[in-house]
Amino acid sequence: MVTIVGVRFKKAGKIYYFLPGNNELAINDGVIVETARGVEFGTVVIGPKDVFEDTLVMPVKPVIRKATPKDLRQIEKNAEREEKAFDICLEKIAKRKLPMKLINVEYTFDMNKIIFFFTADGRIDFRELVKDLASVFRTRIELRQVGVRDEAKVLNGIGACGRSLCCSTHLGDFTPVSIRMAKDQNLSLNPTKISGVCGRLMCCLNYEDDLYKKGGDLYVKTERPTSTYDSEPPGIGKEVVTDEGIGKVLKVNYHKHTVKVQLEAGRTIDLKWSDVALPDE
Numbered sequence: 001m002v003t004i005v006g007v008r009f010k011k012a013g014k015i016y017y018f019l020p021g022n023n024e025l026a027i028n029d030g031v032i033v034e035t036a037r038g039v040e041f042g043t044v045v046i047g048p049k050d051v052f053e054d055t056l057v058m059p060v061k062p063v064i065r066k067a068t069p070k071d072l073r074q075i076e077k078n079a080e081r082e083e084k085a086f087d088i089c090l091e092k093i094a095k096r097k098l099p100m101k102l103i104n105v106e107y108t109f110d111m112n113k114i115i116f117f118f119t120a121d122g123r124i125d126f127r128e129l130v131k132d133l134a135s136v137f138r139t140r141i142e143l144r145q146v147g148v149r150d151e152a153k154v155l156n157g158i159g160a161c162g163r164s165l166c167c168s169t170h171l172g173d174f175t176p177v178s179i180r181m182a183k184d185q186n187l188s189l190n191p192t193k194i195s196g197v198c199g200r201l202m203c204c205l206n207y208e209d210d211l212y213k214k215g216g217d218l219y220v221k222t223e224r225p226t227s228t229y230d231s232e233p234p235g236i237g238k239e240v241v242t243d244e245g246i247g248k249v250l251k252v253n254y255h256k257h258t259v260k261v262q263l264e265a266g267r268t269i270d271l272k273w274s275d276v277a278l279p280d281e
Helices: 069-096 127-137 148-155 179-184
Strands: 002-008 015-018 030-035 038-051 063-066 101-107 113-119 140-145 239-242 245-253 258-263 268-272
Touching (some): 002 030, 015 038, 030 069, 069 113, 069 127
Parallel strands (some): 113 140
Antiparallel strands (some): 002 015, 030 038, 030 063, 101 113, 239 245, 245 258, 258 268
């Protein structure tokens, strides 16, 4: 077993694990750690806990120190420098007439590197831009192209639900989202209704996906007569018997436990799936 702490470097960023060492750490403590980018400031979001060593991606680096008031002042200064660097980079991009959109600028804590995040429709030759920036900042320069979802995560905004974007508030990683999820949930396939501000399918389609999966773990078969539907719905296209006659299942609502049935006469009705039965063999 090994003791680790989980650290985030951004509000809704990915969690990375470090060894606390001799530092007494708790959730919300600021820490200084060494990462692949250099020395960085992060916040503890998972307190010290023991885990099996084989569950970690080795090597796990130790926390350098708990953040001091001096470190916090350094963070504030870096934030001011990032704002100035953003404006300077915008000027350089305009001067070079490059088809790119600057999204964010980040200094590493030790100021050994400055990273410029941008979006673009294709590949950009920014070698001359790097030279321009290096002559101004005289430190290591990195330009990193990101996708539209990453852009939304950085800029934030208001979703169709009226709340701040999930990716900016609590989603540490982007999970795959498919049009099949919208179909399973009987949602409109109108792109404007199932797409987020980034133009991609909304991440929240993933939240209830398991609920709507036919035969998913949420619907466990129980002891029941084979001719009725209690805990498991009939499949779409299945012929069923209702109080109003025989019909065919058009839609299944896994959330409300209802089915839409088209009767032989052509009329459609909504019923609890426990109120329909298999036709006699």
